[in-house]
């Protein structure tokens with residue numbers, strides 16, 4: 191398996207095929223029914239898309255950095271060094287966004303060199319990472335967003351219900367938002383493979399195998 195073959199294969203995934211992967215981590219991941227995962231994934235994706243659409247309508251000429259400034263967040267210009275943990279961007283309340291710039295730029299170069307630019311549509315990975323973290327900033331500012339509401343029913347006593355937030359919905363919303371805001375041609379989930387490839391190529395193939403194991407055989411719920 192080459193990175194090119196892996197990229198082609200994941201590029202062909204319809205959005206819903208990422209659902210099992212999107213829910214593969216997190217506190218309640220194993221406790222959510224398949225049909226509920228589909229419902230939550232759709233809700234979170236719609237939430238991210240809608241917010242991006244509103245921003246783009248309001249300021250059609252803005253870059254991602256312009257949106258970050260207009261929404262009151264800040265890019266901190268240190269290059270984060272947490273890539274060994276598989277973390278390429280962070281948001282720190284109340285307003286700080288950091289990314290692994292060096293790794294992001296190297297991944298762009300690797301994509302171009304491998305003739306895979308159609309996968310990103312020429313969109314810079316830096317911008318996708320920035321947009322993803324901007325979404326978390328918007329979530330902090332607006333607790334009414336679908337992705338920060340408490341959807342998971344912990345337990346019920348009489349007429350009282352105790353619910354919790356499902357953390358991966360934030361990630362699903364952030365991915366949808368980043369894709370819509372930047373115009374990225376592929377699912378942002380694929381970008382992790384390229385970012386890992388820069389650090390250690392075998393990790394990218396491990397990522398691919400993991401995704402295929404989780405999503406490959408599982409038909410999307412419709």
Ligand SMILES: [Zn+2]
Pocket residue numbers: 322326360361364
């Ligand atoms: Zn995130």
